[in-house]
Amino acid sequence: MRRWVLSLALVACCLALPSVAEAGTKAAPSAPAWRAGDATGVIVSTDGLLPAGVLRRISVLLGRDVVAQTPMGDSAVSLRLDRAVPASTVRLLSKVLNLLPGVAHVSPDLVATSDSVSPNDTYFYRQTNLWTPAPVSSDSGEDPPAKPDFSMDAPTMWDATKGSKSVVVALVDGGIVSHPDLAKQTVPGYDLIADTRNSKDGNGRDSNAADPGNASNGTYCAAHASTWHGTHVAGIVAALRNNTIGISGIAPGVAIQPVRVVGQCGATMSDIIAGIRWASGGYVPGVPRNKTPAAVINVSLSSSVADLKCPAAYQDVIDEARSRGSLVVVSAGNQSMSLLNRTPANCQGVLSVGATDVDGSPTSYTNAGRTIGIMAQGGEVGPNEGIWSTVDAGTAGPVRSTYGQNSGTSMAAPAVSAAAALVLSLGHFTNDQVAQVLKKAALKPPEFDSYYTCISHDPTTGAERNVCGAGILNLAGIPAPVGHPSLVGGSTIGSTVSFTPGRWNGHPDSVTYQWLRDGTAIAGATSRSYELAAVDLGRTLTVRSTSHTEGYPDFSGLSVAKAVPKAQATVALRLSSTRARLRTTRLYANVTVTAAQGQSPTGTVGVYVDGRRVALVTLVSGQARVHLPVFTATGTRKVQVRFNGNARVVAKWSSAVGVSVSK
Known part of the structure; x- marks a missing residue:
């Protein structure tokens, strides 16, 4: 222990560091205190905050008061000094500082500077780092020789x-x-x-x-x-x-x-x-x-x-x-x-x-x-x-x-x-x-x-x-999808939809295609054309094209979406009679629903009288029979049904049928 204390004292004396300010006094520095190459404090690897006794020993060694310690969240704290100290001093003392209780590693809290240089010129619009302006023709109308382009081509x-x-x-x-x-x-x-x-x-x-x-x-x-x-x-x-x-x-x-x-x-x-x-x-x-x-x-x-x-x-x-x-x-x-x-x-x-x-x-x-x-x-x-x-x-x-x-x-x-x-x-x-x-x-x-x-x-x-690493930043060579690839073709079962690719930035070695239905890959659909199936009705198709280029990860682009319309329905309504007695006669409606493109019109139909739904039934083989409630008002009443549609067939109203109601 005595050898350790003596070594601290010898180091402190030999370095002839500035004396520590008396407790409670803070004299203003006579010269700017922070400069490049300085440390405003030290970063210490430790478990928890350092006790006051250790902070005092660090102050003695560095010749600066420790005015604050801030946890850094990684078993380390930064100690802020009242004035900066040369970073070289901290490095020189690091081995001695590491001997202090609870201190595992010490490094200077360096002053970092912005890496910019200001030319102090007036502003005008020119950003040739993003793109290269077109060369200006000479008075003779001839284009000047092209210069190498080292912009980033944003x-x-x-x-x-x-x-x-x-x-x-x-x-x-x-x-x-x-x-x-x-x-x-x-x-x-x-x-x-x-x-x-x-x-x-x-x-x-x-x-x-x-x-x-x-x-x-x-x-x-x-x-x-x-x-x-x-x-x-x-x-x-x-x-x-x-x-x-x-x-x-x-x-x-x-x-x-x-x-x-x-x-x-x-x-x-x-x-x-x-x-x-x-x-x-x-x-x-x-x-x-x-x-x-x-x-x-x-x-x-x-x-x-x-x-x-x-x-x-x-x-x-x-x-x-x-x-x-x-x-x-x-x-x-x-x-x-x-x-x-x-x-x-x-x-x-x-x-x-x-x-x-x-x-x-x-x-x-x-x-x-x-x-x-x-x-x-x-x-x-x-x-x-x-x-x-x-x-x-x-x-x-x-x-x-x-x-x-x-x-x-x-x-x-x-x-x-x-x-x-x-x-x-x-x-x-x-x-x-x-x-x-x-x-x-x-x-x-x-x-x-x-x-x-x-x-x-x-x-x-x-x-x-x-000495310039990979070279100069340039975006023109990245094999990214450019433009808007589209889908064109029919919209009914059995018709063909074709994918028209957009262009690619750069030059991909190869491109592969995958058709998607509502965002999910369609098994086996990997060419540039696709024949619509019944399952596609009422769904959305897209194509993901993916570039494969040596030295790059794969880039993908998604086409514009194509919505495949549902099949159309036809709804027929036939009443048992178009005449009824007030609060006495109870009619029934026969409903038949058919659908285009061979689709089965499964689902429900609602029955409406004067715009108010009076029944909801499920279709069986495209048909339903519905008993209407008795009529409670005289005059002509409007009866209509609505097929509510399903995943592949669009909803559809029938034509209205009038019923004459008398006393």
Whole structure:
């Protein structure tokens, strides 16, 4: 025990850390307290909350007061410090901290920054990351030579799907400010910023995920204006289409879910972890569960890691989210270095995204590497070279909705998240299958002679080296059903109905067909034509066509439905007499029902006098005999019967027969 206490003391002295503030005093920092590379606290693996004595020892070692501990829901707590400490200090002390009672593992609660770069240019309508404009002819009328197209070709998918509202894309980011291009595009989110110094909304975690603006006055971190980063990311994913204003999102039909973790000084790793866990449907202590768990979780944030490893707390929550079915898409970072230097992009199971320019080359800022997942256009830093999306004009709080350019892997990641949501809107796919689809359809990057390129070759062996993963995001190659396949032909038993396929995005290797009756497969009906049978009367037919392409999961499309009409009925009514005496004569009605197409008119008939039903009987071999009640009023009474129909024969009224009733 003495050796343990002595070792703690020696480490504390040798590091010459700042002294601990006296109890009850909190001096304001003389310089911004939160910076990239700092930790705002520590994440501790432990069972339950740590006792006060252990918290005091952690404070002594780190030279910072522990001001709060927040359960993280996975046998871990995050300890918030009064001021940030260099992440390297926490790593250096981790072995000593692990010796404390009840502490199993300690990691820094890193400050994460948004992976975007703002070019500060005025807005005009141009989204060439979604599609490539047609080349402009020269004065001579000749078309210019075609350039390689490295846009994502989003419109090629819009005939197949613009996205389904049942597919939720969570944006673990800065929240969303009110914007007309995002109206009615969201499902309820959550604000998961635990530290009120960072949140700027006056409280900790709550259900209001609106972005109040993340501007800083320099007290806790370097002064800067509001970035509206989460709103910009949201517009890339799902801004309204064809609403006469602004831009179009890549997946305008899906639902977006704001999960606010970015405040005025960035985002802490513990808040990001809580955001991923909550978005995927997991339990965060003190927070109601997400009622609409996300199929795709976009994290356009990253932190630097000196050891090139994914922190265990990040890996655990990513594994959890994947086990619940969520695809986690993350930005690679903007440091022009290896992807391994940034987390959570270096974690297993994420789909990490780097940025390319319009020519297919890695941007000047993007991180890349052999372990990266995929690339997408992220804009360059220069006049009118960014990605256009939704923002606010305010430099502090919200002022006016507008549009602006940003560049960065922050802009590339939501493009991939939106593309993933489009794929998920076409069928039931696992997160691994969605990643497989996007990677398989990606364009191979071009080879340039310049130094900064995706692909290079070993000068000795000629072996290819690729630092851009699967390539550049492109939707044109995904074998998805496009257009509206139809059914044409007869509507009676024995007639033929033919299936006219729609076209397919991409080029499937083969296509198979399955006829469905009221949504259930018809045994043996697998060709492009089908002969109607009696069982089809009154039912609805569709055809599911399925593409089979090497390297892709199967995609299916459903034809327009064809309703097969029921057989027509004929109802004959014959009365025993058309005259009757008041309250004396009791007539009977003979009913005969026949049906077309050889159908048996089984079921019931109702007998009506002056519009009021007086009897209900069951047909036997298409016939029924019904005694009418005596008439209680003189004059002409109207008698009529109605065959109520069955599954294959339509209902039908007989002609009315008048009965003269006298005293």
